[in-house]
Amino acid sequence: MIELVGLVLVFWVVPTWVAHVIGSKAGRDFGFLWGALLGWIGVLLLVFFGEPREMRRRREEWEAARDGGEDEPADDEPVDVLEDRVRALEGQLALRRRVEDLERELLEERSRPG
Numbered sequence: 001m002i003e004l005v006g007l008v009l010v011f012w013v014v015p016t017w018v019a020h021v022i023g024s025k026a027g028r029d030f031g032f033l034w035g036a037l038l039g040w041i042g043v044l045l046l047v048f049f050g051e052p053r054e055m056r057r058r059r060e061e062w063e064a065a066r067d068g069g070e071d072e073p074a075d076d077e078p079v080d081v082l083e084d085r086v087r088a089l090e091g092q093l094a095l096r097r098r099v100e101d102l103e104r105e106l107l108e109e110r111s112r113p114g
Helices: 002-025 031-038 040-049 053-066 079-111
Strands: none
Touching (some): 002 031, 002 040, 031 040
């Protein structure tokens, strides 16, 4: 009986857990299924598949933004997307200016005697 439990742990439970860990780091929602259904072969497949294309693209964009390249648009971005980003940034700037004005007015109001 102990041998059976050991075999189940080694060939089913552990690969399911390892596949879940590898799959979650690679952006695959159902990585655990590879381990549960295929065991260690499923774990190896997850390792060799790597990241999905969409996840890799997002990671590369994030790394570029983190390194300071966020102001440089990608050449393949459509003009509409760039215009939307500009409008959003302008809106954020206007909001920030309005907040600063309100803070200034509040400070002036508090500093008045009476």
